[in-house]
Amino acid sequence: MDEVLDLVGLHSVAQRRAGGFSLGMAQRLGIAAALLGDPAILVLDEPMNGLDTDGVRWIRSLLKELAAEGRTVLVSSHLMAEMHQTVDRVLVIARGRLIADCTTEELVATSPPTVTLRSPDMDGPGLADALRLEGMTVDAAGPGELSITGGTLERIGDIAFDADVRVHTLAETPVTLEEGYLRLVENEFEFASPVNATADEDER
Numbered sequence: 001m002d003e004v005l006d007l008v009g010l011h012s013v014a015q016r017r018a019g020g021f022s023l024g025m026a027q028r029l030g031i032a033a034a035l036l037g038d039p040a041i042l043v044l045d046e047p048m049n050g051l052d053t054d055g056v057r058w059i060r061s062l063l064k065e066l067a068a069e070g071r072t073v074l075v076s077s078h079l080m081a082e083m084h085q086t087v088d089r090v091l092v093i094a095r096g097r098l099i100a101d102c103t104t105e106e107l108v109a110t111s112p113p114t115v116t117l118r119s120p121d122m123d124g125p126g127l128a129d130a131l132r133l134e135g136m137t138v139d140a141a142g143p144g145e146l147s148i149t150g151g152t153l154e155r156i157g158d159i160a161f162d163a164d165v166r167v168h169t170l171a172e173t174p175v176t177l178e179e180g181y182l183r184l185v186e187n188e189f190e191f192a193s194p195v196n197a198t199a200d201e202d203e204r
Contacts, residue, residue: 004032009058023050031059041072048079060086080178084108090177094185107180115148115156116141118169127163131156 005011008028013021018029027050034042047063048056063086067073077083083090083104090107092100100107119127128138131148134155141147148156153172160167 001036004035007035007062008032024052024055027051028055039071041074042066043074045076046078047075048077048082056082080181081176084177092181092184100184104177107184108175108177111175111179111183112149113175114173115151115153116169116171116173117146117148117156117160117167118144119160119165119167120144121165122146127160127165130159130163134159
């Protein structure tokens with residue numbers, strides 16, 4: 001018990017009644033209890049709930065350390081941004097069925113990145129129309145600003161040059177894990193890791 005209490009940062013309050021613990025301390029105590037048996041497989045449900053910023057950083061580091069020891073660590077969470085920084089693989093279950101078993105990078109890759117273009121030369125629809133002709137989705141994001149999906153930075157820059165449009169900003173916004181998840185669930189399509197697919201084919 002001393003070892004796991006020290007591991008979760010509760011050794012100094014080991015003599016206090018758990019009923020007086022804060023939510024974050026209670027979370028740490030629950031993790032300590034889960035580690036008592038030195039499990040090879042650890043399943044945690046919303047382990048970051050109630051933790052402050054330092055606590056979230058701590059649990060992220062702890063989970064990675066446990067996985068590095070060779071354990072399987074399964075985490076159920078709705079904190080997509082935090083999971084993006086923590087996990088290696090994602091399992092998505094929707095309507096009672098598994099619709100994704102892949103790396104975080106593979107899930108993110110299912111959604112196209114968004115490119116922001118800012119220019120003082122967008123009084124008319126010329127640039128937007130030229131981008132749409134190439135199959136891109138273009139939305140006005142503000143005065144002199146376009147939000148573009150479906151195109152690369154290089155191609156968008158070339159089209160702006162051909163349209164004689166000065167570009168002050170051309171930046172790509174990385175896709176988040178949440179966006180990849182929402183796209184996956186909304187479209188309800190099957191998605192599997194190419195590595196898994198190859199393994200299945202080899203077995204057959």
